[in-house]
Amino acid sequence: xxxxxxxxxxxxxxxxxxxxxxxxxxxxxxxxxxxxxxxxxxxxxxxxxxxxxxxxxxxxxxxxxxxxxxxxxxxxxxxxxxxxxxxxxxxxxxxxxxxxxxxxxxxxxxxxxxxxxxxxxxxxxxxxxxxxxxxxxxxxxxxxxxxxxxxxxxxxxxxxxxxxxxxxxxxxxxxxxxxxxxxxxxxxxx
Numbered sequence: 767x768x769x770x771x772x773x774x775x776x777x778x779x780x781x782x783x784x785x786x787x788x789x790x791x792x793x794x795x796x797x798x799x800x801x802x803x804x805x806x807x808x809x810x811x812x813x814x815x816x817x818x819x820x821x822x823x824x825x826x827x828x829x830x831x832x833x834x835x836x837x838x839x840x841x842x843x844x845x846x847x848x849x850x851x852x853x854x855x856x857x858x859x860x861x862x863x864x865x866x867x868x869x870x871x872x873x874x875x876x877x878x879x880x881x882x883x884x885x886x887x888x889x890x891x892x893x894x895x896x897x898x899x900x901x902x903x904x905x906x907x908x909x910x911x912x913x914x915x916x917x918x919x920x921x922x923x924x925x926x927x928x929x930x931x932x933x934x935x936x937x938x939x940x941x942x943x944x945x946x947x948x949x950x951x952x953x954x955x956x
Contacts, residue, residue, distance in 0.1 A: 792821035793828070793854065795881050795896035801904075809905050810843065811835075811866040815879055815896055817851075818859050825854040825883035825892075830862050832879035832896075839874070840866040854883070871905035 798814045815832065819825055828851040835847065845864025854860055879896040 789823050790821050790885055790887070791819050791823045791825035791854065791856070791883065791892075793825055793881055793883055793892075793894040794818045794820050795830075795879060795894055797832075797876075797879055797896040797899055799876075799899050799902065801902065803905075807869055807905070809868050811840065811868065811902070811904075813864055813866065815862045816859065817854060817861070817881065819854045819856055822856050823885070824856060826886065827852070828854045828860070828881065828883040830879060830881055834877040834879070835866055839870045839872075840868050843867045868904055874902045874904055875899075876902070 794817070796816045796818075798816070800812045800814075802810045802812070804810055813832065813835075815830055817828070817830070829848070830850075831848045833847060843865040845862075847864060849862045851860055876899045878898050881894040881896065882891045883894070885892055
């Protein structure tokens with residue numbers, strides 16, 4: 767009997783903890799990078815951070831900090847590496863972008879951005895991390911695009927559709943056109 771009461775008490779405590787955790791913000795952050803070369807010897811890195819509040823409560827004092835880019839290598843062109851939002855409501859999204867520029871060739875591995883936010887029911891700040899990025903080859907030699915690469919992509923994209931339409935058209939032509947043997951037979955009957 768005591769064991770059963772202890773199990774029920776543990777179950778009730780677990781459900782209460784789950785109910786309180788369900789009424790909390792859950793911030794998901796996605797970090798995206800795009801590279802471009804505005805001129806030879808210079809590479810621009812456009813960084814975009816997308817935040818999503820997947821929880822059922824509002825996150826307050828949301829702070830985005832992305833200090834993974836060394837200042838000796840990357841120069842800030844537009845925007846800021848950090849941003850603060852007053853609140854992020856449940857189901858809401860927010861974006862933050864900035865552009866960096868570098869003239870140093872090499873491989874760079876960035877770390878995730880750190881997002882901190884406040885939950886009204888807890889005293890400690892909550893922390894979330896963005897998705898990591900793949901290693902970047904800055905100013906790496908890229909092979910030129912092949913001459914008929916566009917044709918290859920076109921065939922890969924629409925090749926099966928063209929073949930199906932061709933087979934259907936051939937079938938309709940064969941069924942709809944009169945055969946030569948049947949026209950000779952109809953002349954003999956006359």
